[in-house]
Structure formats: structure tokens, C-alpha cells
Amino acid sequence: AMYPESKEAAMRPEVFATGFLVGFLELACVKAIASHLDWPEEQAVGTFISVTHEAATPPGMEVTAKVELTEVRGKKLIFSVEAYDDVELISKGSHERIIINKRQFEERTRSKLS
Numbered sequence: 001a002m003y004p005e006s007k008e009a010a011m012r013p014e015v016f017a018t019g020f021l022v023g024f025l026e027l028a029c030v031k032a033i034a035s036h037l038d039w040p041e042e043q044a045v046g047t048f049i050s051v052t053h054e055a056a057t058p059p060g061m062e063v064t065a066k067v068e069l070t071e072v073r074g075k076k077l078i079f080s081v082e083a084y085d086d087v088e089l090i091s092k093g094s095h096e097r098i099i100i101n102k103r104q105f106e107e108r109t110r111s112k113l114s
Contacts, residue, residue: 016057021091022049025081028065029095033077037099044077044097045105051093057085067095075099 002019003009026046064084071078083091
């Protein structure tokens with residue numbers, strides 16, 4: 001379960017949850033572009049995702065991602081994303097990431113605590 005402390009989450013069907021699917025697709029996009037960035041100083045953070053979750057996947061079944069960088073607009077990267085389990089397409093959609101300087105991004109984020 002995504003939130004084991006929640007009785008509602010613990011009672012849900014045992015499947016590859018949508019939240020995990022989103023994280024899985026984000027990671028696939030990160031891996032697809034990492035060698036093209038000045039890693040780790042330069043990274044890309046997610047800013048938008050719109051995906052379907054078309055079919056349930058049981059525990060233990062392998063899930064694979066197919067991601068394609070379809071457009072670059074300055075620092076914005078736009079991906080087409082799909083995920084498949086061993087049987088069928090389980091998700092499709094789009095994801096956007098913005099290239100950032102990690103140090104500056106973290107400083108700006110920490111400043112919210114001041």
C-alpha cells in the first residue's frame with residue numbers, strides 16, 4: 001500500500017497503484033535524459049503529468065516503460081509516456097520536466113522555511 005498507516009489504503013486491492021505508476025514513469029524520463037545533462041548539478045524536475053491508468057497490474061508482474069522526448073521548449077522537456085505489464089498497455093499520456101540547477105533549486109526551496 002502507498003500509505004501503510006492508512007486503514008483505507010490497507011484495504012484497497014493489491015495492485016500497482018496509480019501513484020507508484022506516476023513515479024515509475026517520472027523515473028523512466030529521468031533515466032532517459034540523465035546522460036544528456038550535466039549531472040548531478042543539472043537535473044530536471046517534474047512540472048506536469050497527464051496519464052491514464054487503463055488496466056490493473058497484480059503484485060509481482062513486471063512493468064516496463066516506454067518514454068520518448070517529443071519536444072524541447074527552452075528548459076521545458078515534453079515526453080510521451082506509456083507503461084505495459086506482461087499482458088497489456090496499462091498507461092499512456094504525457095509528462096513535462098524543467099531543467100534546473102540543483103543547488104539553486106534547493107536554496108530557493110529551503111528559503112520557504114525562513
